Amino acid sequence: MFDLIKTTAMVDAALNEYLAPASTFPREIHEAVRYSVFAGGKRLRPMLTLATAKIFGAPDLAVLPAACAIELVHTYSLIHDDLPALDNDDFRRGRPSSHKVFGEAMAILAGDALLTRAFELLSVEGVKVLPSATVVRLVAELGRAAGAAGMIGGQVVDIQSEGQPPNAEILDYIHRHKTGALFTCCIRSGALVGGASTHEIDSLTAFAGHIGLAFQIVDDILDVIGDETKLGKKIGSDESKHKMTYPALFGMENAKKKADDCLQAAREEVRIFGKRADKLLWLAQKLVEREN
Amino acid sequence: MFDLIKTTAMVDAALNEYLAPASTFPREIHEAVRYSVFAGGKRLRPMLTLATAKIFGAPDLAVLPAACAIELVHTYSLIHDDLPALDNDDFRRGRPSSHKVFGEAMAILAGDALLTRAFELLSVEGVKVLPSATVVRLVAELGRAAGAAGMIGGQVVDIQSEGQPPNAEILDYIHRHKTGALFTCCIRSGALVGGASTHEIDSLTAFAGHIGLAFQIVDDILDVIGDETKLGKKIGSDESKHKMTYPALFGMENAKKKADDCLQAAREEVRIFGKRADKLLWLAQKLVEREN
Numbered sequence: 001m002f003d004l005i006k007t008t009a010m011v012d013a014a015l016n017e018y019l020a021p022a023s024t025f026p027r028e029i030h031e032a033v034r035y036s037v038f039a040g041g042k043r044l045r046p047m048l049t050l051a052t053a054k055i056f057g058a059p060d061l062a063v064l065p066a067a068c069a070i071e072l073v074h075t076y077s078l079i080h081d082d083l084p085a086l087d088n089d090d091f092r093r094g095r096p097s098s099h100k101v102f103g104e105a106m107a108i109l110a111g112d113a114l115l116t117r118a119f120e121l122l123s124v125e126g127v128k129v130l131p132s133a134t135v136v137r138l139v140a141e142l143g144r145a146a147g148a149a150g151m152i153g154g155q156v157v158d159i160q161s162e163g164q165p166p167n168a169e170i171l172d173y174i175h176r177h178k179t180g181a182l183f184t185c186c187i188r189s190g191a192l193v194g195g196a197s198t199h200e201i202d203s204l205t206a207f208a209g210h211i212g213l214a215f216q217i218v219d220d221i222l223d224v225i226g227d228e229t230k231l232g233k234k235i236g237s238d239e240s241k242h243k244m245t246y247p248a249l250f251g252m253e254n255a256k257k258k259a260d261d262c263l264q265a266a267r268e269e270v271r272i273f274g275k276r277a278d279k280l281l282w283l284a285q286k287l288v289e290r291e292n
Numbered sequence: 293m294f295d296l297i298k299t300t301a302m303v304d305a306a307l308n309e310y311l312a313p314a315s316t317f318p319r320e321i322h323e324a325v326r327y328s329v330f331a332g333g334k335r336l337r338p339m340l341t342l343a344t345a346k347i348f349g350a351p352d353l354a355v356l357p358a359a360c361a362i363e364l365v366h367t368y369s370l371i372h373d374d375l376p377a378l379d380n381d382d383f384r385r386g387r388p389s390s391h392k393v394f395g396e397a398m399a400i401l402a403g404d405a406l407l408t409r410a411f412e413l414l415s416v417e418g419v420k421v422l423p424s425a426t427v428v429r430l431v432a433e434l435g436r437a438a439g440a441a442g443m444i445g446g447q448v449v450d451i452q453s454e455g456q457p458p459n460a461e462i463l464d465y466i467h468r469h470k471t472g473a474l475f476t477c478c479i480r481s482g483a484l485v486g487g488a489s490t491h492e493i494d495s496l497t498a499f500a501g502h503i504g505l506a507f508q509i510v511d512d513i514l515d516v517i518g519d520e521t522k523l524g525k526k527i528g529s530d531e532s533k534h535k536m537t538y539p540a541l542f543g544m545e546n547a548k549k550k551a552d553d554c555l556q557a558a559r560e561e562v563r564i565f566g567k568r569a570d571k572l573l574w575l576a577q578k579l580v581e582r583e584n
Contacts, residue, residue, distance in 0.1 A: 024440075086397050105378050108400065115407055120431070123432040127432075139414070142412075148405040
């Protein structure tokens with residue numbers, strides 16, 4: 001349906017091309033950047049962008065700058081989240097996290113460099129394959145999704161809510177912002193590259209909201225009942241950090257049901273595209289049924 | 293010549309408009325962002341952008357998105373530089389630094405939010421007053437200047453060179469990247485907004501290189517012989533951190549002479565603009581003759 005291995009290889013090749021070689025002076029920053037970008041990430045976000053653009057028949061080459069820029073923003077957020085001052089995670093995808101390998105200073109700067117490079121490549125590479133007006137919209141989209149009104153806002157509330165009594169409204173805010181905003185950005189960016197109409201973008205935005213939430217609920221569930229070998233990290237970290245999660249708030253069965261409901265609601269939203277959305281739907285289902 | 297007070301007020305008003313109110317949820321991140329942006333910064337970078345665009349008669353309203361985006365990037369870099377893992381500075385402009393007031397996690401996120409907002413406002417506000425093609429070039433310019441090939445690269449080498457034997461080549465790299473890259477971005481961005489020709493941009497880029505270097509040398513000098521009250525910080529911090537500086541490497545008199553030589557070389561570069569560059573030259577001279 002959607003060749004995951006081939007698409008991952010294509011995204012990896014593009015990322016490799018978009019990043020300076022590890023031998024570039026000053027080496028350590030480029031090594032740190034590449035260590036995290038090529039850490040075995042599943043490239044789910046670029047795939048969502050590519051699959052969405054396929055609805056409109058956009059060629060992959062026109063989508064890759066936006067798809068890869070989002071992946072760089074995702075990677076930067078993981079590096080900064082793992083820092084001792086934030087989630088203090090020593091491992092990520094089964095390997096020592098950036099600050100454990102390169103030190104805190106370099107991890108902070110590697111995150112900064114990735115965030116900066118995301119916007120730079122969106123502009124420099126984007127304008128080679130897209131009209132300037134589309135590139136400007138993509139920059140605005142990524143900025144909004146990644147900023148204090150999006151991902152960073154979610155991270156702030158997540159930190160502040162640790163150890164607080166569970167609260168469905170706050171949990172919803174965290175999920176919709178910390179992961180949801182960038183998920184929505186993936187899908188809206190694919191739609192923008194594809195030249196979608198306002199109405200089509202609205203439907204896809206609603207779709208993205210449901211899928212993003214389902215993805216996060218599954219993330220919470222896997223942290224309780226997942227397979228540590230498949231996940232590449234210890235389970236139970238949310239509980240030990242007193243994080244608000246769906247299973248903790250609603251119980252495991254209700255959390256699973258909510259993820260399924262989200263997937264169903266997402267399906268409804270893209271019915272207008274008929275068979276053209278099959279690839280995107282298949283990918284969305286994979287995200288919800290994943291084991292890692 | 294160039295009304296500093298009026299221009300500062302205009303830049304401050306624009307920054308205030310471009311940033312979410314401090315009461316926006318989640319409050320703490322917006323408070324942290326505003327704490328650092330409105331900490332009494334002299335707005336030198338926005339002024340350079342505005343003064344450069346004046347050569348070409350560009351209206352201030354068309355320049356403010358780029359000018360303010362650069363100021364946000366500068367502010368983020370100060371917050372992250374002050375972190376315990378980097379320069380570990382507890383004070384900035386006479387006030388406690390961000391992490392002392394809001395904690396390390398919030399300081400990291402406030403820096404991230406500012407960097408992200410810089411690109412977002414450049415796109416969202418920029419496109420209201422400039423052609424999309426110009427906005428894309430401004431995003432590319434800021435990304436290159438702020439990234440691992442620019443400011444971040446300078447910061448990396450600065451950290452790595454602490455306590456190392458003085459080396460003119462490394463010191464030159466640090467200065468040209470850590471402060472020089474963003475200075476050059478200010479001036480090139482003003483030129484881009486103004487619609488400068490390639491030849492004019494080249495001259496202004498050379499001008500910016502000289503002025504950026506002079507500015508940094510003066511910074512080094514003030515850290516040795518400056519007035520702590522005017523500077524709002526303790527002098528001697530470079531020496532106590534074993535930082536490579538111009539006075540340390542070449543002696544105080546040679547450092548002063550080098551700053552003057554840079555200013556002279558800068559003047560030569562903008563001779564092609566005649567009187568039109570008077571405001572920019574006057575501002576450049578102010579930067580080199582400053583006491584804080």
